[in-house]
Amino acid sequence: MRLQLDCLPCILRQVLEISRKATSKQEVQEKIMKEAIEILRNFKNYKTPPELAKEVHGLVKLYTGNPDPYKEIKKQSIKKAKGLYNFLKKFLNQQKDKLYWALKISAIGNVLDYGVYSRVELEKDIEKELKKDFALCNLKDFKELLERAKKILIIGDNAGETVFDKILLEELNIKEKFYAVRGAPIINDATLEDAYDSGLHECSYIISTGCSLPGIDFKECTQEFLEIFNKADVIISKGQGNYESLSEIKKDNLFFLLKIKCPVIAGHIGIDINNYVFKKQV
Amino acid sequence: MRLQLDCLPCILRQVLEISRKATSKQEVQEKIMKEAIEILRNFKNYKTPPELAKEVHGLVKLYTGNPDPYKEIKKQSIKKAKGLYNFLKKFLNQQKDKLYWALKISAIGNVLDYGVYSRVELEKDIEKELKKDFALCNLKDFKELLERAKKILIIGDNAGETVFDKILLEELNIKEKFYAVRGAPIINDATLEDAYDSGLHECSYIISTGCSLPGIDFKECTQEFLEIFNKADVIISKGQGNYESLSEIKKDNLFFLLKIKCPVIAGHIGIDINNYVFKKQV
Numbered sequence: 001m002r003l004q005l006d007c008l009p010c011i012l013r014q015v016l017e018i019s020r021k022a023t024s025k026q027e028v029q030e031k032i033m034k035e036a037i038e039i040l041r042n043f044k045n046y047k048t049p050p051e052l053a054k055e056v057h058g059l060v061k062l063y064t065g066n067p068d069p070y071k072e073i074k075k076q077s078i079k080k081a082k083g084l085y086n087f088l089k090k091f092l093n094q095q096k097d098k099l100y101w102a103l104k105i106s107a108i109g110n111v112l113d114y115g116v117y118s119r120v121e122l123e124k125d126i127e128k129e130l131k132k133d134f135a136l137c138n139l140k141d142f143k144e145l146l147e148r149a150k151k152i153l154i155i156g157d158n159a160g161e162t163v164f165d166k167i168l169l170e171e172l173n174i175k176e177k178f179y180a181v182r183g184a185p186i187i188n189d190a191t192l193e194d195a196y197d198s199g200l201h202e203c204s205y206i207i208s209t210g211c212s213l214p215g216i217d218f219k220e221c222t223q224e225f226l227e228i229f230n231k232a233d234v235i236i237s238k239g240q241g242n243y244e245s246l247s248e249i250k251k252d253n254l255f256f257l258l259k260i261k262c263p264v265i266a267g268h269i270g271i272d273i274n275n276y277v278f279k280k281q282v
Numbered sequence: 283m284r285l286q287l288d289c290l291p292c293i294l295r296q297v298l299e300i301s302r303k304a305t306s307k308q309e310v311q312e313k314i315m316k317e318a319i320e321i322l323r324n325f326k327n328y329k330t331p332p333e334l335a336k337e338v339h340g341l342v343k344l345y346t347g348n349p350d351p352y353k354e355i356k357k358q359s360i361k362k363a364k365g366l367y368n369f370l371k372k373f374l375n376q377q378k379d380k381l382y383w384a385l386k387i388s389a390i391g392n393v394l395d396y397g398v399y400s401r402v403e404l405e406k407d408i409e410k411e412l413k414k415d416f417a418l419c420n421l422k423d424f425k426e427l428l429e430r431a432k433k434i435l436i437i438g439d440n441a442g443e444t445v446f447d448k449i450l451l452e453e454l455n456i457k458e459k460f461y462a463v464r465g466a467p468i469i470n471d472a473t474l475e476d477a478y479d480s481g482l483h484e485c486s487y488i489i490s491t492g493c494s495l496p497g498i499d500f501k502e503c504t505q506e507f508l509e510i511f512n513k514a515d516v517i518i519s520k521g522q523g524n525y526e527s528l529s530e531i532k533k534d535n536l537f538f539l540l541k542i543k544c545p546v547i548a549g550h551i552g553i554d555i556n557n558y559v560f561k562k563q564v
Contacts, residue, residue, distance in 0.1 A: 005298050005315050013291035033287050040319050 001247045004264045007049045008040055015056045018187065022060050022069035032059045049244045050215030057186060057214075068185035070159075077160030077188065078197050081109065083119050084126065088167055091130070099146075100139055102171035103257060104130060107276045109164025110157055110239050111259045135275035138255065142234070142280070145253055149233035151176040155209065155216065155246075157239030159190040162198035165238065169203045177204040178228050183220070184212035189241070215245035240265055246281075254281040283529045286546045289331045290322055297338045300469065304342050304351035314341045331526045332497030339468060339496075350467035352441075359442030359470065360479045363391065365401050366408065370449055373412070381428075382421055384453035385539060386412060389558045391446025392439055392521050393541045417557035420537065424516070424562070427535055431515035433458040437491065437498065437528075439521030441472040444480035447520065451485045459486040460510050465502070466494035471523070497527035522547055528563075536563040 015036045019029040036056045046052040061067050088105055095101040108129040117125070146152075152174045156162055162181075169177050179200045181190045190198070195206045210222035218226070229235065235254045237246050243256050243265060256279045260266045266273045297318045301311040318338045328334040343349050370387055377383040390411040428434075434456045438444055444463075451459050461482045463472045472480070477488045492504035500508070511517065517536045519528050525538050525547060538561045542548045548555040 005311060006295075008315060008319070009291040009295035009298065012294060013288075016287050016291065029287060033290060034323070037290070037319060037322050037325075041316070041323075043315075043319075 001048060001244045001265070001268050003043060003046050003049050003052055006264045007052065008043055010262070011049065011053050011056055012036055012040065014053065014187070015060065018057060018060050018069055019064070021073070022064040022066040028063050032063050035059050035063070048215065050213040050241050051217060054186065054213035070185070070188040074159035074188050074190070074194055075197070077158070078163060078194060080119070080122065081160040081163035082198070084122060085163060085167070087123055088126070088164070092167065092171070098171055099143065100137070102168045103139070103278055104134065104276065106165050106168035106238070107257050107259060107278070109161035111261070132276060134278050135271045136269070137278045138280035139278065142255055142278070145234045146172070146174070149174050151178070151228070151232045152234045152236070153178045153180060153228050153232040154236045155180045155238060155242050156190045156195065157242060158188050159194040159198070161238065162190045162195055162200060166198060166200050166203060169200070178207055178232065179204040180207050180209045180225055180228070182212065182214070183208045183210040183222070186212055186214045189214050215241035217245065249281070251281050255279065256281065283330060283526045283547070283550050285325060285328050285331050285334055288546045289334065290325055292544070293331065293335050293338055294318055294322065296335065296469070297342065300339060300342050300351055301346070303355070304346040304348040310345050314345050317341050317345070330497065332495040332523050333499060336468065336495035352467070352470040356441035356470050356472070356476055357479070359440070360445060360476060362401070362404065363442040363445035364480070366404060367445060367449070369405055370408070370446070374449065374453070380453055381425065382419070384450045385421070385560055386416065386558065388447050388450035388520070389539050389541060389560070391443035393543070414558060416560050417553045418551070419560045420562035421560065424537055424560070427516045428454070428456070431456050433460070433514045434516045434518070435460045435462060435510055435514040436518045437462045437520060437524050438472045438477065439524060440470050441476040441480070443520065444472045444477055444482060448480060448482050448485060451482070460489055460514065461486040462489050462491045462507055462510070464494065464496070465490045465492040465504070468494055468496045471496050497523035499527065531563070533563050537561065538563065
């Protein structure tokens, strides 16, 4: 998906949020915003939103010296999500179409704000989100591909969500399962460390995309990732950042699993904001 | 209230929204965004959010030739609000503390999205908003001042809201009542034409602040406005833009009436977002 004008204020808002996580020094936050505006001047040079986001977020590292402002938040998210694991497994085991609900669990992992809530509150929130059906769900196509699939790749998104993805992976009866994460910390996206923390090594091979943007840039990817990406029988791309990066490529074994949280993506997919989507790439 | 870093992405988002109202030409929208970013580079030169907003919104006029992109929307809002007048009057007449509820009616005028709703839906929305009490309400101080007041000034905010303000003005038993509006179109803020359309001349003297920013800048104000501002016994400043402009001045007969819709203002007032406030300036 090409960078839209709407992405500019959104990325500027995001970098301010990250700056404040990375430093309490207002003069540094201000410096980062000033430099971010300088980068925005050349927005036409960036193809996708994650490409511009990477450049802008790089300023936070540069000026605060903090390479991972979300480190603590990511740890907490994973811890809280792990606390929900049994609850989610129990729910899943009560369902008839377990695959549908495993996908739904994986999709809602992306929307929870783990920060300030107790487990009881989180469970309530989850139940509310679980009740919403997918607004678009290409489950039949997925099941067909799955029948003869030997290799699946999930491209992860946020830390915490990783635990929900583990439940999906455990549900998939496939020989080789790969779980790809960012090559370096960016916002609250999962890295190798976060994936291991979430226990994903217990049910899949964890790999790095090699990318340090909140999405995928094939020029940055490792050879290993590219090979698995090309050879996998089925690929699930999680979240908005990966969608933004991959929505234009032709690949009929690629599925997008996300909650739509942004009006630009809503317009691009043709489904209203706040809906869940499991969409086959055409 | 001084311009905060949070205001930068917010103003950039707003100018995109206005650009799209003013023109369907994407290359013009893009030009406006490019120039808006140029203005943002010098954000340190602007004291308050409305001052920066004015400069940025000026680009829309400049590049689209449309001096009033919200003209039609403002007209519709006033029409819809007028359709609610009898409903609101009836509600008010059923209340014991009519002044409290007239203030509340005036405050909620600011939050309705008149655009796509039917009258029945709007009435439902209003009832919901009316039920919420003020989170902060300096009504006692206001009543004390009101007892011996001969001259009151309300500084208006949006078109449509103007009709709700009329109900407040009608409730005030004061000799001279003034209603001030922007000196030129800016966003959906009320101008002289909108104030007359709303029938405010039937219960007050309508004046212009002389300002073309979404707030007040004393350097831009007409002599007439300044005199009334200085001589009024009580002043009510409506909405966020006026608050941003006036929150730092010392004036103990000034009251702010608004719904808090922005986290920066919430922090400044010390009341959570989404709450209603009727606050005496100290």
